[in-house]
Every structure is written in C-alpha cells, then in structure tokens.
Amino acid sequence: MIVGKKSRLSRILKGQNNYFILPIDHGLTLGPISHLANVKGFINSLPPQIISAVVAHKGVAESISPFLISKDISLILHLSGSTNLSTDPSSKNLMSSVEYAIKLNADAVSVHINLGAKDEPKMLKDFGLISEECERWGMPLLAMMYCRGEKIQNEYDVQAISHATRIAWELGADIVKVNYTGSIYSFKEVVKAVDIPVVIAGGPKANSDNAVLSMVKESIQAGGRGVAFGRNVFEHSEPNLISRRIATILNHSSLLELQEAVS
Template sequence: MQIGKAIRRERIFNRDTNRTIIVPLDHGVSVGPIFGLTDMKKTVGNIVEGGANAVLMHKGLVRCGHRTQGKDIGLIVHLSASTNLSPFPGAKTLVCTVEEAITLGADAVSLHINLGDEAEASMLGHLGEVSKAASSWGIPILAMIYGRGPKIANEFDPEIVAHCARVGVELGADVVKVPYTGEPESFSKVVDGSCIPVVIAGGPKTPDTRSFLKMVEESVQAGGAGLSVGRNIFQHKDPKTLLKALNLIVHGEYSTDDAIAQVGDL
C-alpha cells in the first residue's frame, strides 16, 4: 500500500487490531433528516465519546457535523448518492470528487455500488474512476457493494456477498463493506476471497441490541475487520454505551455477553 494511503488508513482503523468501527451519517440524502441526524454536533459528539474510529458523511455535512473541539475522529467523505424519491433509487451517481474530499480534510473516501442494478455499468465505472484518482492522491477507498437488482433474489446469499467483496478487491478498493451473510462459516468464505479488509453493514434499524452485537461478534470471529453501521448506532437509545460495547467486541475480542456485562444495560 502507498505510504499516503497507509498513513491515512491508520486514521480510520485501530493500528493495533487492524479493525475499525465506522458510523455512516450519509442517510440524509437518501431519506432526509431522520431521527439521529438532526443535531449533527450532538450526534458526532456521542460517536466520538463512544470510541468509534471514523464517521462517514457527504461533503456538505462536514461543515455541520465534524469536530471543532475535543477528541478527533477519522473522516470519510462519501462520493456517491441517490434518493428514495427517485424511480431508480439503486442507481448511484457521483456527487463529489476525490480532490474535493481532500480539501475537506478527508482521511478516506467511499462510494456505493449496487451489483445487478440496471445502472451497474455506470457505478462500476465510478469505482474505476475514483480508484485512479485515489491512487494518485494516496487516499484510501471504502467501497460499499451490495447485490441489489432484478436478478438478485437474496442479497445476503453468501455467493453474492463474496462476489460483491471480490469486485471491490479487483477494482481497486482498500476496504469493502458488504452485508453479513447470517452465520460465521459462510462469512469466513467471503473474507477468504478478499485480500483487503471486509467490514459489515448494519441494514435496517433493529430493536434487538443483543442480536446486533452478536452479528458483529460473529463477523469478527469469521475474520471480518469490523463494521460500518449507521442507524443501529445513531438511532440507538444510548449510542455512547453501545459503541463502548462494540469497542470491546471489535477491538477487545469480548463476547457479546461479556461486553454487555461490562458496559451495563443496553
């Protein structure tokens, strides 16, 4: 890995565990100012105090939500977008460049690709374009890749998830984000097919905190590099305590039960 990418990667990963806890806050473009994303200073403050490694947001939100006091946190600027108001919400388009992200102080950039969507070719082209620019500037890429489209019966199918991760590897990503396959045995095969870190997505907001923590625990046991999860963290009743439990699981290799016992009621 280039020295610039390696140095910046350490700002979004724990250098001792080589794992990460990323909290995406980019949902406002897709669905609007949902609960948890109105007071961005408060939201990011809770995430920092909980001990996350990085936040992820669109370029315009950096001025509203990134740090002006206290402990710093890694910044990933998201480059692609679509809205749920569109007749084609799965078709992501580039709305920011690598160069813009660097001027904002980004430690990494990210983009979203839906394999199987009618606009897949365009989104793959975006990854190729971003990969070239990111290599020139020495900034890491997080590729969020999902199997979503007319031919995809189940986006959590281990073969589809493994294919998504491998696309990220082969087209130049430095970290890939994919859905969890549901159990560690199949997810370990996803990780085995990737020579870059694989982090899991959180999916829709779930009411069961323990199940969420157990999913993270299993993914780490299977060789995963952590998580990139938004709503299940920033919409939680106590994001700071939840992140403390996640830190114990991801970076401390605690079991879910031991982590909950350590931090208290969740």
C-alpha cells in the same frame, strides 16, 4: 502501498484491532431523519477515541469537522448518492471528488455500488475511475457493495456477497463493506475471497442490542475486520452506550474475550 494512503489508513484504525465506521449519510437518500436532525449534537455525544471514522456527504462533513477533530474521529467523504424520490433510487451517482475530500482533510472516500441494478455498468465505471484517483492522491477507498438488482433473489446470499467483495478488491478498494451473511461459516467464505479488510453493514435498526452484538462477534470470529453501522448506533436510545459495547467486541481478539464482551 503509497505512503500517504498508508498513513491515512493508520489514522482511521487508530491503533485498534478493527474498524468502527459510522455512516451518517442517510439524509441525502431519505430526507430529514429525527435521530440525525441535530448532527453536531449527535457527534458531540459520541465517546472519544472509539469511533474510527464517520461517513458523510460534503455539506455535513464540513459542518461537523471541528467535532470530529475534538473526538479524534476520521472523516470518510461519501462520493455516491441518490434519493428515494428518484425513479431509480438504486442508481448511485457521483456527488463529489477525491480532490474535494483532500480539501476537507478526509482520511478516506467511499463509493456505493448496487450490483445487479440497471445502472451497474455505470456505477462500476465510476468506481474504477475513483479508484485510480485514490491511487494518484494516496487516498484510501471504502467500497460499499450491495446485491440489490432484479437478478438478485437474496441480498444476503453468500455467493453473491463473495462476488461483490471480490469486485471491490479487483477494482482497487482498500476496505469493503458488505451485508453479513448470517453465520460464521458462510461469512468465512466472504472474507477468504479477498486480501483487504471486510467490514459488515448494520442494516435497519435491530430489535435488540444482543442481536447487534452477536452479529459483530460472529463477523469478527469469521475473520471480518469491523463494522459500518449507522442506524444501529444513531437510532439507539443510548448511542454512547451501544458504541462502547460494539467497540469492546471489536477490540478483543480471543474467543473467550469476545464471549465475555457480549455477555
């Protein structure tokens, strides 16, 4: 692995066991979100040295940069985007570049792929080109892989998610984000399909903290390497508290420690 990429991945992981990634890129897709109306205030409220990295688009990333530095949180610049006002919101287009990520002092970039969507070939082509740029510049790449097209009957299907995970590895991603399949047994199938870290998406705000924490625990027991949770953190009534509870699970490796962390 290129020295620059290895160094940046190390800065993201921060000596912890697993990745705790916090996407806050929802505003481009959905518009103003009340919980992210004051993004600077939200970032400032997070506990220091717990969140591995924040995923953001370039305008927000530049605005919150000083707060990320003060909290020792890495920046992952999100390169993909679409809006729910589009005739095809599932079609993700490139909005920025690896070179611009370097200018923003980002430690990684991310791309979003919706497999099965009408524009899947274009998204995969963009993915491949960004992957080559990342290799050229020594920039880590996070691939957000979702199964959301017309042919997809169940976006949590283990075979579909395993395929999505494998695509990310085949095309050069360093970390892949996918949906949790719902059980330790099925998620083990996803994890063993690749030789890169697999982190789980959080999805919509869960009904309870226990549901969130159990999902984290089970994914780690299956061999997952962390989470990329947005709404289950920034829509929580106490983001600082839920962040600490998630981090406790992520940074305990034994089964007994995991059970104690959730209870």
